[in-house]
Amino acid sequence: MLNWWLPENVSTYGHDIDWLFHLIYWITGITFILVAVTMIAFLVMYRDRPGRRARYTHGNTPLEIAWTIVPALILVVLTFLSLPAWSRIKMTMPQTDFVLQVTAKQFNWQVTYPGPDGKFGTEDDKTFLDEMHVPVNKVVRVNLKSQDVIHSFFVPQFRMKQDAVPGREIGQWFEVTKPGKYELPCAELCGFGHSGMKGWIYVHTAEEYAKWAAENLLAGSGAAPAEEKKSESTMEGKAKS
Amino acid sequence: MSAPSATAHGHAHVAHTGHHELGFIRTYVFSTDHKMIARQFLFLGLFMMVIGGLLAMVVRWQLAWPETPVPGLSGILKETQGILEPSTYNMAFTMHATIMIFFVIMPILAGAFGNFCIPLMIGARDMAFPFLNMLSFWVTGSAGLIMLSGFFVEGGHAAAGWTSYVPLSAVPQYTGVNWGQNIWCISLFIMGIGSMMGAINYITTIINMRAPGMRLFRMPLVVWSLFITAILLLLALPVLTSGVAMLLFDRTLGTSWFRPSGGGEPLLWQHLFWYFGHPEVYILILPAMGIASEILPVFARKPIFGYHAMAFSLIGIAFLSWIVYGHHMFVSGMNPALGMAFTVTTMIIAVPSAIKTFNWLGTLWGGRIIFTVPMLNALAFVSMFVIGGLSGIFMASTPVDIYIQDTYFIVAHIHYVVFGGSIFGAFAGIYYWFPKMFGRMTNTALGYVHFWPTFVFFNLTFFPMHIIGVGGQMRRIYNPLQYEFLQHQQHWNVFITISAIGLGLAQIPFVVNFFWSLFAGKKAPLNPWNSNTLEWTAPSPPPHLNWGPTLPTVYRGPYEYSSPEAKEDFLPQTQPPVRAAAARH
Numbered sequence: 001m002l003n004w005w006l007p008e009n010v011s012t013y014g015h016d017i018d019w020l021f022h023l024i025y026w027i028t029g030i031t032f033i034l035v036a037v038t039m040i041a042f043l044v045m046y047r048d049r050p051g052r053r054a055r056y057t058h059g060n061t062p063l064e065i066a067w068t069i070v071p072a073l074i075l076v077v078l079t080f081l082s083l084p085a086w087s088r089i090k091m092t093m094p095q096t097d098f099v100l101q102v103t104a105k106q107f108n109w110q111v112t113y114p115g116p117d118g119k120f121g122t123e124d125d126k127t128f129l130d131e132m133h134v135p136v137n138k139v140v141r142v143n144l145k146s147q148d149v150i151h152s153f154f155v156p157q158f159r160m161k162q163d164a165v166p167g168r169e170i171g172q173w174f175e176v177t178k179p180g181k182y183e184l185p186c187a188e189l190c191g192f193g194h195s196g197m198k199g200w201i202y203v204h205t206a207e208e209y210a211k212w213a214a215e216n217l218l219a220g221s222g223a224a225p226a227e228e229k230k231s232e233s234t235m236e237g238k239a240k241s
Numbered sequence: 242m243s244a245p246s247a248t249a250h251g252h253a254h255v256a257h258t259g260h261h262e263l264g265f266i267r268t269y270v271f272s273t274d275h276k277m278i279a280r281q282f283l284f285l286g287l288f289m290m291v292i293g294g295l296l297a298m299v300v301r302w303q304l305a306w307p308e309t310p311v312p313g314l315s316g317i318l319k320e321t322q323g324i325l326e327p328s329t330y331n332m333a334f335t336m337h338a339t340i341m342i343f344f345v346i347m348p349i350l351a352g353a354f355g356n357f358c359i360p361l362m363i364g365a366r367d368m369a370f371p372f373l374n375m376l377s378f379w380v381t382g383s384a385g386l387i388m389l390s391g392f393f394v395e396g397g398h399a400a401a402g403w404t405s406y407v408p409l410s411a412v413p414q415y416t417g418v419n420w421g422q423n424i425w426c427i428s429l430f431i432m433g434i435g436s437m438m439g440a441i442n443y444i445t446t447i448i449n450m451r452a453p454g455m456r457l458f459r460m461p462l463v464v465w466s467l468f469i470t471a472i473l474l475l476l477a478l479p480v481l482t483s484g485v486a487m488l489l490f491d492r493t494l495g496t497s498w499f500r501p502s503g504g505g506e507p508l509l510w511q512h513l514f515w516y517f518g519h520p521e522v523y524i525l526i527l528p529a530m531g532i533a534s535e536i537l538p539v540f541a542r543k544p545i546f547g548y549h550a551m552a553f554s555l556i557g558i559a560f561l562s563w564i565v566y567g568h569h570m571f572v573s574g575m576n577p578a579l580g581m582a583f584t585v586t587t588m589i590i591a592v593p594s595a596i597k598t599f600n601w602l603g604t605l606w607g608g609r610i611i612f613t614v615p616m617l618n619a620l621a622f623v624s625m626f627v628i629g630g631l632s633g634i635f636m637a638s639t640p641v642d643i644y645i646q647d648t649y650f651i652v653a654h655i656h657y658v659v660f661g662g663s664i665f666g667a668f669a670g671i672y673y674w675f676p677k678m679f680g681r682m683t684n685t686a687l688g689y690v691h692f693w694p695t696f697v698f699f700n701l702t703f704f705p706m707h708i709i710g711v712g713g714q715m716r717r718i719y720n721p722l723q724y725e726f727l728q729h730q731q732h733w734n735v736f737i738t739i740s741a742i743g744l745g746l747a748q749i750p751f752v753v754n755f756f757w758s759l760f761a762g763k764k765a766p767l768n769p770w771n772s773n774t775l776e777w778t779a780p781s782p783p784p785h786l787n788w789g790p791t792l793p794t795v796y797r798g799p800y801e802y803s804s805p806e807a808k809e810d811f812l813p814q815t816q817p818p819v820r821a822a823a824a825r826h
Contacts, residue, residue, distance in 0.1 A: 005711040007726055017640045021711075024638060028631035035598065035627050042605040043620070046541070047612070053810060054803040055607030059547035063603070064596070071595040075588040078638060083581055085640035090577040106415065149409040150507060152572065152647060156713035156726055159644045165508065165574040166408060167501030183726050187647040187715045189402045191415055192328040195719030 007156045010178040010203075014159035016085035023081070027074065093173055096139040100132065104144070104151035104164040107193035109184060113217050126217050130199035133216075135209035136179045144170045152188035155201060163188055176203045263785075271379075273371035274785055275356045278378050280678065282352030283671070285382055286345045287755075292389070293340035298745055299325065299333045305738035307720040327719045328417060331400035334717060336392075338403035339425065342525065343432055344385045346659060349667045350528035351436070351474065352381065355443055355467045357678060361776035362461050364452025364793045366786040369445040373438050380435030384428045391424035399425035402717060404518070407499035407510040411491045426489040433482030436474050443471035452775065454795030458552065459814070461774050461799040462545065465552050466531025469559045470524050476563075477520035484513040511570055519566035523558055525659050526626070529666025530555070530597060533619045536673050537601055539772050540616035541608030542810045544800040547600040554593035561590040571642045580639050587637040594630045598623065609803070609810070613770070614688030618669035621696050625661025629654060632707065647717075650710030656703045668692075668751070676769050680782040681762030687754035694747035701740035705733045771811045774799045778815055 009018055046054075101112040101120055111132045115124030134140045144153055146164040153172070154161045162172045176182075186197040204212060263272075272278060302311045303325045310323035318329065325333070356374065360367055368374045391398040398421040401410035405425070413419045447468045451460070460468075488510070490496040497503025499510045538545045545551060567575065567583035601623045610616070632654045636642045645651065668691075675683050712730045714721055721727045721734060768777040775795070779787050793815045801812040806819060 005708060007713050017644055020638055021635070021641050021644070024635050024641060028634055032627060032631055035602065036624065038602055039605065039620075039624060042602065042608075043610060046605060046608045046610050048609050052609050054541060054543040054609040056544065056803045056805060057546070057607070058544050059550065059600070059603065063599075064547050064550050067599040068592060068596055072589070072592050075591055075634075075637075078634070079585055079588045082584060082638040082640055086577065086581060086584070089640060089643065090580070149415050150406055150573075154647070154715070156644075161572050161643050161646055163573050167507065168574055170574050183724060185715060185718075185724055189331070189406070189409065189717040191409060192326075192331060192400070192417065194331075194717065195327060196723040198724065 009157060009159060010176050010180065010182070011155075011158040011160065012175040012177060013085070013089050014157075016088065017159045020082060020085060024078065027078070093141065093171060094139045094175075096141050096173065098134070098138055099141045099143065100134075101143045101145065102132075102153065102164070104146040104148075104153070104186070104190075106148050106191050107186070107197035109153075109186075109197075109199040111199070116218060130184075132184070132199060132201045133209065133212050134176065134201065134203055135206050136176055136203050137206075139173055139175045142172045142174070144172060149190045150188050151186045151190050151197070154185050154187035155182055156185075157182050161187060179203045179205050179208075271375060273367070273375045275360050275368050275371070275374060276678070276783060276787075278374055279353045279355075279357035281378050281382070282348045282356060283678075285378075285385060286347075286349035286353060286667075289340050289344040289348070289385060293337055293345055294745055294748070296333050296337035296340070298742065300330065300337060301738040301741045303330050303333075303719065304721065305735045307722055325719075328397065328400055330719045331402075331416070331717070332398045332418075332421070335399050335402050335405075339388070339399070339429075342403065342521070342659070343429065344388065346525050346663045346667070347436065348381060348385075350532075350663060350670075351467070351470055351524065352378070352439065354463070354528055354532065354667075354670050354674075355439065355471070357674060358461075358463055358776070359443055359446055359467055360450070361677075361779060361783060361787060362464050362774050362799075363447060363450065363455050364775045364788075364795065365446060365450035366788070366792070368442045369450055370442050374442050377435050377438035377442065380438065381432055384432035384435060387424060387431065388428035391421045391428070394420040394424065397421050404514060405488065405510075406514075407488065407491070407505075407507050408501070411488060411499045411510075413492065423489060423492060426485040426492070429485045430482055430489070433478045433485075436478050437482075440471040440474035440478070443467060444475065447471075452792050452795055455775075455814075456795075458549070459795055459798050461531075462534035462548070462551050462555075463528070463531035465555055466527045466534070469555045470527045473520045473524050473527075473559055473562065477517045477524065480513055481517040481521075484510065484517065487513075508570075508573060508575060511573055511575075512566075515566040515569045516563075518569065520559075520562045522658065523562045525663045526666075527555060527558070529622055529663045529670075530626075532666045532670040532673070533601065533622045534597075535774070536615050536619040536669055537604045537623075538800045538802055539673075539770050540611045540613055540619075541605055542611070542802045543604060543608040544798075544802055544804075545600070546603030546606070547596075548798065548800065550596055551600055554596045557593040558590065561586060561593070565590050568637060568642070571639050572646050584637060584639050588634075591630065591634060591637070594626075598627055598630070613672075614683070614685060614692060615669045615673035615770075617689075617692050617696075618665050618672060621692070622662060622665040622669060625657055625665060625699070628704075629657030629661055632657060645710060647715055648710040649706045649714045649716055652716050653703050653706035653710055656706070660703070661699060668695075671755075673770070674776075675758065676765030677776055677779075677781050677783070679759055679762075680765050681758050682765050682769065683758040683762060684754050687750045687757075691747065691750040691754060695744065695751075698740050698744035698747055702737055702744050705737050705740075709733045709737075768813075771809070773801055773811050773813045775814055778813065 103110045109130050110127055112125055112127045114120050115126055117124055144162055144164040146166045151164045152161060153164055158174050160174050180203055182201045184199040184201050299311055308324055315323035396419045400416050400418050409415050410422055487498040491498050491500055497505040499505045499507055534545055534551055565587045567579055568587045571580045635645060672683055672688060709730050714727050765781040775793050778793055795814045796818055797814055799814055803810045804812045
């Protein structure tokens with residue numbers, strides 16, 4: 001019922017997140033209604049009226065124990081329900097031969113493909129600015145880097161977010177289930193151009209992707225590589241290496 | 242310490258001050274009297290709140306009607322005819338948060354109520370170190386002045402967010418802000434020193450200077466909350482102080498604590514900042530919890546439900562607040578295994594908050610509830626804190642946090658906690674202690690005219706932020722219309738801004754009430770609310786050294802309302818027990 005709130009989910013692990021979101025939504029929503037109704041009822045029932053005297057009590061130990069243990073149990077269960085999804089999304093990396101390198105900078109996403117030799121840092125690498133093409137139903141690994149400040153790789157429909165930290169290379173993955181064109185905003189304040197720093201992720205069917213790759217990734221193809229290539233990404237990004 | 246020696250001590254003090262009246266400067270400016278320092282902190286906080294609030298209006302205008310002239314700013318932003326540029330917008334939200342957190346809520350809750358309540362409610366004549374106390378205000382005030390000066394330097398004020406993540410804040414070229422960010426660091430460094438002075442004072446005073454009979458577990462809960470807050474201040478603020486010093490060195494001396502190009506580590510800043518930052522959140526909310534725990538029993542005419550559970554949950558929160566900070570960094574690149582550990586602790590810290598909420602409800606149960614203005618604000622605190630607390634559970638669940646991190650959901654959450662919580666708590670406290678602080682009653686009708694629109698517009702402003710946050714709107718963006726996936730919910734941004742303007746206008750009755758009551762309010766009696774705690778046994782307003790020759794002696798806990806021992810529905814802490822007196826005969 002909340003689907004008009006969340007944007008459409010198109011990734012394989014997005015369901016895990018949405019399911020937890022809805023679960024917590026119901027738990028907190030019901031808790032809030034119970035607390036609010038109780039409070040309003042008390043405020044009406046026990047409002048000041050002539051001749052009444054308040055009940056003289058300092059508390060109730062069984063009640064204290066009950067309302068300590070019940071929330072604690074609910075929260076422990078929530079914790080255990082959260083951990084598997086977290087582990088699947090952030091702590092495991094599925095096998096894949098599709099690897100991209102994304103280097104963020106003020107205020108662009110530089111998306112690099114390894115080219116026909118399958119290796120990064122060689123002559124045939126192809127870099128695109130604010131534009132990423134991937135096939136549908138395939139695990140895509142993104143190695144995230146930043147050459148200046150912290151940025152955050154956010155794809156709302158993939159339920160994916162990861163900061164790009166200068167000096168580090170952070171591996172992330174996603175698998176999309178529906179072809180389309182998805183926005184890739186930066187979610188971490190990165191300077192005066194932060195707002196509007198965004199790219200597009202084009203998710204193609206396998207055939208369309210093959211066609212796009214043949215036209216754009218092969219050596220000597222007519223792609224328009226980004227104006228800034230490797231040479232400029234040395235300042236902050238390479239410091240750790 | 243025995244009662245007679247305290248009395249003799251008191252005599253000596255009174256005799257001493259009787260000899261010479263303090264001059265204007267020593268009474269109103271460089272005063273060492275805790276009550277005057279409390280008023281100074283209050284005025285500092287309220288003045289800064291006007292600036293912080295206006296900055297919020299500027300931010301909201303831009304988000305609803307991007308890149309249109311902000312009314313009233315054409316005189317200040319001459320080159321753009323009042324249209325906000327992205328860098329100015331970044332400065333506005335950065336300074337809104339910085340001012341509200343460090344120079345509004347901390348001075349009012351910890352500074353004003355800490356100074357006013359602690360000595361008066363434990364039965365002390367002043368703080369343990371009155372001179373240090375005076376210094377604490379003037380150091381904090383100077384920090385505030387320095388912070389404001391940043392608006393006038395070339396390049397504008399700090400614009401890297403109140404969290405000032407590095408390397409954005411560490412290298413001037415990245416933001417185009419040079420001296421603004423340096424001033425931000427210097428000001429917070431000085432503020433940190435001022436708050437340490439206050440914290441040491443509070444802790445020492447509470448441990449050493451309680452009146453005869455005031456055992457630790459007879460202390461009012463607001464004193465407990467301020468005690469715990471002071472401990473957090475003492476242990477957390479130095480981490481921020483060191484952090485901003487390191488940041489300043491990176492910016493000006495060429496060190497590389499945080500810059501990867503020199504071998505530094507950007508995440509180090511986040512660890513330092515949030516190691517301070519999460520206890521800071523509790524520094525902002527604990528005093529408000531204490532204030533609510535004080536006001537609810539008074540106007541429910543009933544003892545607080547579960548006094549010990551309330552005190553121990555405060556202590557529990559204080560302990561846990563040190564080991565949850567990593568939940569701010571789930572997607573920062575920190576080892577995801579650490580994220581798991583922080584999920585567990587973060588879930589657990591919700592438990593003491595739940596205990597407090599249920600005990601507040603228990604306090605209302607069977608009471609005789611009187612809807613005064615302070616009571617309404619305290620009830621608003623409880624209900625809004627419930628929403629803020631529950632929305633926090635979404636972030637505690639790491640997978641959900643992946644999605645809602647850095648969205649407006651977070652903005653909604655923090656405002657439910659620090660506005661719905663801390664600010665309603667501050668309003669409750671101001672209305673409740675105003676008679677004692679200034680010797681005059683506030684106007685009740687104006688109080689209602691302030692409370693109800695504030696409560697309604699608060700919810701209309703901040704609740705829809707959950708919705709646009711779940712829709713994916715990122716925080717700190719200048720123009721939501723730059724994103725196709727956000728355009729369908731832009732009407733919410735307009736709605737929020739109109740509500741925010743209403744919320745701003747709703748504060749006018751408060752300002753009128755405050756100043757009108759200050760000069761022309763009805764003279765306050767000794768104990769206008771029929772309360773039990775010690776401050777209501779001192780004159781309104783209390784004189785220098787608070788009580789006459791004899792300090793009050795405490796015979797019981799602070800919440801003996803509607804006790805069968807007394808004919809009235811309250812039984813002050815100072816009233817000798819009938820049974821004990823009878824038993825002696």
